[in-house]
Amino acid sequence: MRSQAYEERLKAYEEQLKAYEGRAATVAGVGKDPVNEPMIRHWREAMGDTNPEYAGPDAMAPPTMLQVWTMGGLSGHTGRSEAYDELFALLDGAGYTSVVATDCEQEYLRPLRPGDEITFDALIESVSGRKTTKLGTGYFVTTRMDVRAGGELAGTHRFRILKYAPAQRKQRQRTEQPSPKDRSNPKSRRPRPVINRDNAGFWEGVARHQLLIQRCSGCGALRFPWLPGCNACGCLEWDTVEASGDGTVYSYVVMHHPPFPAFDPPYAVGLVELSEGVRMVSNVVGVPYDKVRIGMPVRLEFQRYDEELELPVFRPGGTGEGGGG
Structure with missing residues (x-):
């Protein structure tokens, strides 16, 4: 008191x-x-x-x-x-x-x-x-x-x-792999994506293992991330195309800090240019973080993190049509 x-x-x-x-x-x-x-x-x-x-x-x-x-x-x-x-x-x-x-x-x-x-x-x-x-x-x-x-x-x-x-926080002892108890702990789970009426269709596609790209009905421009209208012509009508899954690392960063419980730094976050021409941010997996390179061909896969969350990620491989620099 x-x-x-x-x-x-x-x-x-x-x-x-x-x-x-x-x-x-x-x-x-x-x-x-x-x-x-x-x-x-x-x-x-x-x-x-x-x-x-x-x-x-x-x-x-x-x-x-x-x-x-x-x-x-x-x-x-x-x-x-x-x-x-x-x-x-x-x-x-x-x-x-x-x-x-x-x-x-x-x-x-x-x-x-x-x-x-x-x-x-x-x-x-x-x-x-x-x-x-x-x-x-x-x-x-x-x-x-x-x-x-x-x-x-x-x-x-x-x-x-x-x-x-x-605020004072207790230091969490890091381990190579979280225990089953940690995996069930909400504090150690990855943050949930924010799903709204503008992007719900994208996440519905992810649940079906499809990476969907918006396509403007007015000018045909592809866009990602999802938006309510076309930033090229202003048209509000659109449909979707499914990405082939091939891409190239356009740019990337290696995350070292802060050490969130749900992540295990260091790890690579890539800006991937898909073969369709749009770019998206995602993790690059299956390769050491210090081996990721601009221009590296990557291939889409879907990785499950817990019983509720599955995300699109990229692994080295594929045809890798895309940009760099």
């Missing part, structure tokens, strides 16, 4: 935190570059967005790039106030030394186009009361940024983080 003195100290501390609400985090910030076509092109290639409205010197920038034009890079921005650093120092000093981004919200008021000069102001919009999460106990801090183009408000970006003290 917490003492009255403790409660009074906590109240006084949280009043200190609340005093930062409404204070400026950045004043009269200036985007390091105007909105520009090369950056838009890089974004479109990274996101696989082929919408023609975002192509060419007269096109608009994808709205979700709003924050991109305000980023300060490694050298930061001028105009940053001391309030944000003071707030972080106050949280760090009380033991809330870890940080994780939790969510963001964006509101778009006008399109941004190549040549627009970006300015912005940011303020500390809110500091929550103390919250206890699975990560640990801490405080949510929300920053609001107003983004302007040529002095006109173009959009608002809210960014929320959690500053927390990590």
Whole structure:
């Protein structure tokens, strides 16, 4: 049971935190570059967005790039106030030394186009009361940024983080293979995929040992992962084609950390280009993690992890028609 003195100290501390609400985090910030076509092109290639409205010197920038034009890079921005650093120092000093981004919200008021000069102001919009999460106990801090183009408000970006003290966890002894008891323990099972009305057909195919790719009924473009509409022509009608199962490792990473109980790092996660031309992320199995290579031909198989979960993975082999680099 917490003492009255403790409660009074906590109240006084949280009043200190609340005093930062409404204070400026950045004043009269200036985007390091105007909105520009090369950056838009890089974004479109990274996101696989082929919408023609975002192509060419007269096109608009994808709205979700709003924050991109305000980023300060490694050298930061001028105009940053001391309030944000003071707030972080106050949280760090009380033991809330870890940080994780939790969510963001964006509101778009006008399109941004190549040549627009970006300015912005940011303020500390809110500091929550103390919250206890699975990560640990801490405080949510929300920053609001107003983004302007040529002095006109173009959009608002809210960014929320959690500053927390990590929860104490018992160290789990690692073994080469989990015991049957571990396999039945929900904490040691792989996370369940999020299934919704937009991707349910994909998972139904997996249950039948089919890897299904969406095909637009309007332009015939194939797409993966599944989306409610075509990002090439906007058509909402589609059917599916079954992948042959052949592919090539287009890129990959080796996961070492964090050591989730359901995984056994290090292991390879590949970006596999299927022979149909689309790419998907999956595990590369049947080969040591340090032997996976870009350009390696792979073949689809379905691997069962527990009584409820079966996933598409890739094993070296197959014809491997695809890209690389």
